[in-house]
Amino acid sequence: xxxxxxxxxxxxxxxxxxxxxxxxxxxxxxxxxxxxxxxxxxxxxxxxxxxxxxxxxxxxxxxxxxxxxxxxxxxxxxxxxxxxxxxxxxxxxxxxxxxxxxxxxxxxxxxxxxxxxxxxxxxxxxxxxxxxxxxxxxxxxxxxxxxxxxxxxxxxxxxxxxxxxxxxxxxxxxxxxxxxxxxxxxxxxxxxxxxxxxxxxxxxxxxx
Amino acid sequence: xxxxxxxxxxxxxxxxxxxxxxxxxxxxxxxxxxxxxxxxxxxxxxxxxxxxxxxxxxxxxxxxxxxxxxxxxxxxxxxxxxxxxxxxxxxxxxxxxxxxxxxx
Amino acid sequence: xxxxxxxxxxxxxxxxxxxxxxxxxxxxxxxxxxxxxxxxxxxxxxxxxxxxxxxxxxxxxxxxxxxxxxxxxxxxxxxxxxxxxxxxxxxxxxxxxxxxxxxxxxxxxxxxxxxxxxxxxxxxxxxxxxxxxxxxxxxxxxxxxxxxxxxxxxxxxxxxxxxxxxxxxxxxxxxxxxxxxxxxxxxxxxxxxxxxxxxxxxxxxxxxxxxxxxxxxxxxxxxxxxxxxxxxxxxxxxxxxxxxxxxxxxxxxxxxxxxxxxxxxxxxxxxxxxxxxxxxxxxxxxxxxxxxxxxxxxxxxxxxxxxxxxxxxxxxxxxxxxxxxxxxxxxxxxxxxxxxxxxxxxxxxxxxxxxxxxxxxxxxxxxxxxxxxxxxxxxxxxxxxxxxxxxxxxxxxxxxxxxxxxxxxxxxxxxxxxxxxxxxxxxxxxxxxxxxxxxxxxxxxxxxxxxxxxxxxxxxxxxxxxxxxxxxxxxxxxxxxxxxxxxxxxxxxxxxxxxxxxxxxxxxxxxxxxxxxxxxxxxxxxxxxxxxxxxxxxxxxxxxxxxxxxxxxxxxxxxxxxxxxxxxxxxxxxxxxxxxxxxxxxxxxxxxxxxxxxxxxxxxxxxxxxxxxxxxxxxxxxxxxxxxxxxxxxxxxxxxxxxxxxxxxxxxxxxxxxxxxxxxxxxxxxxxxxxxxxxxxxxx
Numbered sequence: 004x005x006x007x008x009x010x011x012x013x014x015x016x017x018x019x020x021x022x023x024x025x026x027x028x029x030x031x032x033x034x035x036x037x038x039x040x041x042x043x044x045x046x047x048x049x050x051x052x053x054x055x056x057x058x059x060x061x062x063x064x065x066x067x068x069x070x071x072x073x074x075x076x077x078x079x080x081x082x083x084x085x086x087x088x089x090x091x092x093x094x095x096x097x098x099x100x101x102x103x104x105x106x107x108x109x110x111x112x113x114x115x116x117x118x119x120x121x122x123x124x125x126x127x128x129x130x131x132x133x134x135x136x137x138x139x140x141x142x143x144x145x146x147x148x149x150x151x152x153x154x155x156x157x158x159x160x161x162x163x164x165x166x167x168x169x170x171x172x173x174x175x176x177x178x179x180x181x182x183x184x185x186x187x188x189x190x191x192x193x194x195x196x197x198x199x200x201x202x203x204x205x206x207x208x209x210x211x
Numbered sequence: 212x213x214x215x216x217x218x219x220x221x222x223x224x225x226x227x228x229x230x231x232x233x234x235x236x237x238x239x240x241x242x243x244x245x246x247x248x249x250x251x252x253x254x255x256x257x258x259x260x261x262x263x264x265x266x267x268x269x270x271x272x273x274x275x276x277x278x279x280x281x282x283x284x285x286x287x288x289x290x291x292x293x294x295x296x297x298x299x300x301x302x303x304x305x306x307x308x309x310x311x312x313x314x315x
Numbered sequence: 316x317x318x319x320x321x322x323x324x325x326x327x328x329x330x331x332x333x334x335x336x337x338x339x340x341x342x343x344x345x346x347x348x349x350x351x352x353x354x355x356x357x358x359x360x361x362x363x364x365x366x367x368x369x370x371x372x373x374x375x376x377x378x379x380x381x382x383x384x385x386x387x388x389x390x391x392x393x394x395x396x397x398x399x400x401x402x403x404x405x406x407x408x409x410x411x412x413x414x415x416x417x418x419x420x421x422x423x424x425x426x427x428x429x430x431x432x433x434x435x436x437x438x439x440x441x442x443x444x445x446x447x448x449x450x451x452x453x454x455x456x457x458x459x460x461x462x463x464x465x466x467x468x469x470x471x472x473x474x475x476x477x478x479x480x481x482x483x484x485x486x487x488x489x490x491x492x493x494x495x496x497x498x499x500x501x502x503x504x505x506x507x508x509x510x511x512x513x514x515x516x517x518x519x520x521x522x523x524x525x526x527x528x529x530x531x532x533x534x535x536x537x538x539x540x541x542x543x544x545x546x547x548x549x550x551x552x553x554x555x556x557x558x559x560x561x562x563x564x565x566x567x568x569x570x571x572x573x574x575x576x577x578x579x580x581x582x583x584x585x586x587x588x589x590x591x592x593x594x595x596x597x598x599x600x601x602x603x604x605x606x607x608x609x610x611x612x613x614x615x616x617x618x619x620x621x622x623x624x625x626x627x628x629x630x631x632x633x634x635x636x637x638x639x640x641x642x643x644x645x646x647x648x649x650x651x652x653x654x655x656x657x658x659x660x661x662x663x664x665x666x667x668x669x670x671x672x673x674x675x676x677x678x679x680x681x682x683x684x685x686x687x688x689x690x691x692x693x694x695x696x697x698x699x700x701x702x703x704x705x706x707x708x709x710x711x712x713x714x715x716x717x718x719x720x721x722x723x724x725x726x727x728x729x730x731x732x733x734x735x736x737x738x739x740x741x742x743x744x745x746x747x748x749x750x751x752x753x754x755x756x757x758x759x760x761x762x763x764x765x766x767x768x769x770x771x772x773x774x775x776x777x778x779x780x781x782x783x784x785x786x787x788x789x790x791x792x793x794x795x796x797x798x799x800x801x802x803x804x805x806x807x808x809x810x811x812x813x814x815x816x817x818x819x820x821x822x823x824x825x826x827x828x829x830x831x832x833x834x835x836x837x838x839x840x841x842x843x844x845x846x847x848x849x850x851x852x853x854x855x856x857x858x859x860x861x862x863x864x865x866x867x868x869x870x871x872x873x874x875x876x877x878x879x880x881x882x883x884x885x886x887x888x889x890x891x892x893x894x895x896x897x898x899x900x901x902x903x904x905x906x907x908x909x910x911x912x913x914x915x916x917x918x919x920x921x922x923x924x925x926x927x928x929x930x931x932x933x934x935x936x937x938x939x940x941x942x943x944x945x946x947x948x949x950x951x952x953x954x955x956x957x958x959x960x961x962x963x964x965x966x967x968x969x970x971x972x973x974x975x976x977x978x979x980x981x982x983x984x985x986x987x988x989x990x991x992x993x994x995x996x997x998x999x
Binding site: 027028029031032035036038039040042043046047050053054057058059060061136137138139140141142143144146147161165169172173176178182 | 458526527528530534536561562564565566568569573576577580581582584588589590591592595599602943947950951953
């Protein structure tokens with residue numbers, strides 16, 4: 004296996020082969036973590052699915068869904084996935100200019116924070132309209148699923164912030180790029196979870 | 212020289228991912244927001260677009276492919292998919308059966 | 316004033332102290348005295364510095380493994396004492412209230428189950444995997460050494476939470492499975508279920524991380540030539556257990572977190588009103604709970620697969636079938652969870668499907684039993700302690716399997732559900748299946764870790780007490796369950812049950828004697844260690860790579876990574892005369908430095924969980940922030956590794972090789988003789 008093909012788009016062509024193998028197995032370990040995490044989300048989706056009609060005295064799905072806001076959040080997160088891709092590209096091919104990668108990572112961070120802002124605004128709005136999670140089984144499941152994803156994005160933002168500082172302090176050392184590879188996986192993975200959320204919670208909810 | 216070609220190829224992959232994802236998202240939102248489509252037809256479109264978009268993200272952003280060099284990532288994904296299908300599918304099967312019989 | 320108290324201490328007050336029952340007061344006293352005695356003893360012998368430098372901050376997988384096993388043995392003692400108390404209450408409380416108030420009885424069966432599963436069996440098997448797997452696959456360490464230590468300290472934090480519940484507050488009375496709605500706020504207002512929730516959450520996160528770590532290690536860090544079909548069976552079972560941990564712990568984490576949301580924030584996941592559905596919890600819990608059974612039992616299967624060939628001096632029979640059976644069990648274990656709640660209202664078709672899936676698991680398990688028996692067949696069998704456990708397991712586990720088949724039949728289960736028949740069945744799986752395997756492994760690998768063997772006499776006493784005690788304690792429960800006695804009764808109003816309960820009590824006393832024998836064995840072994848030293852590394856004429864190093868092995872395990880040519884890699888090396896070779900100029904090795912970060916993360920998590928239990932906001936938030944800060948600060952540290960020089964490696968390795976070559980190779984008749992210093996005469 005040539006080291007160039009370990010993780011295309013993410014591997015660092017200039018580092019020696021042994022380091023590549025080490026980074027490769029860290030990345031593999033992180034993939035396993037992501038799969039475990041994916042199962043957490045899958046189970047929250049399953050709980051949501053079994054509770055979706057358990058509205059008690061509270062509002063129905065169609066009454067709580069805010070489609071324009073969901074579209075905005077989707078756009079922000081998708082854009083951030085793309086800008087992280089551009090950051091990965093800069094890391095791989097423009098390693099002599101760490102500023103470029105940092106710039107794209109900053110854009111990604113801002114998009115992530117904007118997403119979180121929109122989401123929090125949405126949830127506060129729900130709360131004020133009497134759709135608090137304490138109202139019914141359905142609302143408990145909805146809030147938990149959405150907040151779990153939001154919590155992950157917030158963790159990703161914190162991680163991004165730390166990595167931006169590390170690029171400043173440590174440069175593009177191999178542990179820094181290795182962490183950035185894993186952060187990239189994490190970030191793209193969260194976007195995939197979001198595809199599930201906007202499809203199942205928002206779009207399906209609008210018609211229930 | 213080789214680096215430039217690889218750079219362009221990878222950039223194209225990300226851009227392709229973005230375009231396809233935007234298209235699929237647009238279709239999903241449009242079907243719900245702009246049409247009156249309902250019932251099984253709607254669910255097929257929504258879940259079809261969702262599943263396609265997940266695959267687009269895996270292929271274009273996470274670079275999962277059938278190439279030999281990352282087969283183990285693919286195997287891991289498929290095995291995880293199996294477990295998720297068993298657990299989620301089983302949950303629905305069991306709980307819907309209970310609800311149907313107990314009027315829940 | 317009360318505002319300040321609430322802010323500072325949450326719900327903690329003088330009422331939390333354990334004066335509600337004499338036994339609880341004594342237990343708390345014993346715990347406090349024990350901890351104080353340990354602290355003072357270590358201080359008096361001036362070992363705190365040593366303990367800190369060599370153990371608490373260590374990232375060495377073998378030392379982490381030992382700490383797991385120590386935790387498991389401590390918790391085993393508490394768990395067994397609780398079991399004896401439960402059995403004694405049932406033996407005396409026939410038509411009278413007995414000596415335990417019902418509420419305390421319920422706490423005891425909850426802590427007994429929680430401790431035995433999460434803080435005895437899990438740490439024990441994780442410890443053995445930690446100690447053995449990297450050695451067996453010819454690796455220098457696990458893939459993520461720091462993460463490994465974090466897993467350990469999270470588990471310890473969870474165990475600490477269960478322990479401190481003896482002194483402050485009362486534990487849950489909802490059983491080890493914590494079913495709502497009984498664990499919801501209207502029915503248990505105290506902190507009990509909160510203790511249970513956070514102890515389990517910490518340990519399940521630790522177990523998930525362990526699973527990820529060992530799956531990656533086994534996938535990526537095998538020695539050159541160690542193809543998958545050359546992996547020792549224990550390594551295979553460790554891989555499958557890791558996979559199960561990765562995918563079975565998330566449902567538990569989700570279940571406990573959703574229960575926590577119900578309890579703390581008034582959500583309606585499992586409540587009786589407003590759309591809650593308790594069946595969601597039960598479903599999630601057993602999505603975890605059934606694979607968990609195989610997390611517990613597969614490593615023991617692996618240990619037996621090492622013990623049978625070694626003490627029969629034969630190759631393992633049916634290696635491929637054992638591997639396939641292990642993989643089949645791993646996948647099938649995700650398809651049977653519903654058999655824990657056949658009676659809860661789904662249709663007959665659903666029950667039938669899960670009943671059949673359950674019975675299917677008996678097929679690969681049966682294959683294994685035959686493979687082990689055929690391994691012994693015509694071998695030169697030495698009935699040492701590990702093999703005594705293994706033989707007891709073969710006979711008793713089959714009984715448990717058969718009673719499992721009866722329970723897997725839904726109409727039968729409707730009769731036996733929640734009776735002591737079920738209690739007898741799962742103890743029949745977990746004592747001969749899990750515990751005997753772990754104790755066999757403990758005896759088998761002890762000389763590898765400490766350089767001297769355990770005392771054989773006391774080991775046999777313990778094994779026989781365990782075997783007899785198990786039979787006496789649990790066979791009567793099958794009869795009682797079939798006669799209709801429900802589980803978890805604190806008072807019995809049926810005099811006809813009395814004789815069987817008295818027999819079971821005798822069994823419980825024997826099991827206590829077995830644990831006492833283990834303690835005596837350890838003390839005697841340490842005192843007489845000069846007679847049982849085997850520093851050369853191979854006291855049992857071992858077949859796999861963990862025996863191809865001195866005992867105890869150096870931190871880096873192998874000066875030069877061994878080349879693997881055969882399934883029994885070390886036996887092959889011995890037969891080819893390549894086992895003990897001097898090295899010239901080995902490549903220097905990069906090893907992780909010790910660090911207290913993992914211990915700090917565990918401590919911070921403990922503070923956070925304790926704060927959550929008692930509603931102390933600053934502790935909960937502060938603990939979480941401190942744990943995150945530890946991770947962030949650590950990520951800026953670039954001096955995490957140190958290099959062992961080539962000269963140092965060569966000197967240490969060659970000293971060992973010279974010692975082996977100068978030593979007398981002993982044959983198997985002298986296995987338990989002081990002359991067995993760890994060099995085995997090849998058996999050809």
